[in-house]
Amino acid sequence: MIRLATREDVGEIARLIALQGFEIDGTNVAAVWDAWQAEGNFALVIPGKNSLLGVITLHKMTVLHRPKPVGRITSLGVDPIAQGQGYGRALVEAAENILHHGGCEIVEVTSHERRQDAQDFYRHLGFKQTSFRFAR
Secondary structure, eight states: OOEEOOGGGHHHHHHHHHTTTOOOOHHHHHHHHHHHHHTTEEEEEEEOSSSEEEEEEEEEEOOTTSSSOEEEEEEEEEOGGGTTSSHHHHHHHHHHHHHHHTTOSEEEEOOOTTOHHHHHHHHHTTOOOOOOOOOO
């Protein structure tokens, strides 16, 4: 069952995001949680018996060059013990549903160039590469 994440989930959210190669822990997530939510971000989680099985973090933003808001998947993590069971797909579908019902014209996702597995996953779900992202 997918549900909205709460502050009580921050330790598990950090664990799942760290599995993607990010240096993060529950203290970091707890410190920014309120400001992160105030900026329009939210997360969906899949609870397991003793831990979260998956998390997806989302942001809805208004940009000047589009007539409707853009929804962005900012992170997706599924516990290795739960991978290959459809949890990632279910989280993406739930995210798209919420973002589209929230008025978003498109849903986009970024993936680090080293994360070929993630890129393959998103392509498998029908996402298409539409741009390049540059950072400094």
